[in-house]
Amino acid sequence: MDVMITKDVLGEETEGDLTEWLVADGDQVTAGQAIAQIETAKVMLDIEAPSAGKITLLVDSGDVFELGATIASIA
Numbered sequence: 666m667d668v669m670i671t672k673d674v675l676g677e678e679t680e681g682d683l684t685e686w687l688v689a690d691g692d693q694v695t696a697g698q699a700i701a702q703i704e705t706a707k708v709m710l711d712i713e714a715p716s717a718g719k720i721t722l723l724v725d726s727g728d729v730f731e732l733g734a735t736i737a738s739i740a
Contacts, residue, residue: 666715666716666718666738666739666740667735667737667738667739668700668712668714668715668720668735668736668737668738668739669733669734669735669736670703670712670730670732670733670734670735670736671732671733672732674703674710674712675705675732676705676707678705678706678707678732679731679732680705680729680730680731680732681703681704681705681710681729681730682703682704682705682727682728682729682730683701683702683703683724683725683726683727683728683729683730683736684702684703684704684709684726684727685701685702685726686700686701686722686726687699687700687701687702687711688700688701688720688722689722690720690721690722691719691720691721692719692720693717693718693719693720694714694717694718694719694720694739695714695717696713696714696715696716696717697713697714698713698714699711699712699713700712700713700714700720700737701736701737712736714739715739716739717739718739718740719739719740720737720738720739721737721738721739721740722736722737723735723736723737723738724736724737
C-alpha cells in the first residue's frame with residue numbers, strides 16, 4: 666500500500682516538507698503508527714501508516730513534495 670500525501674493531509678496547501686522519518690527503511694510498522702513528520706507553511710503534522718507491514722521509504726528527510734506524492738510503500 667502506498668503512503669500518499671493527499672488533500673486530507675495537506676488541506677489547502679499544495680506542497681510540504683518531509684522534516685523527519687520516525688521509522689527506518691525496512692522497518693515493520695503497524696497501522697496508525699506515526700511514521701513521518703511533515704511541515705507546511707501553516708502546520709507540522711505526523712503521517713500515520715495506513716496499514717501494517719514492511720516500509721520502504723521513497724523520499725529523503727528534507728525533501729519537498731507536492732500534493733499527491735507517494736512518500737513510502739508498505740508491503
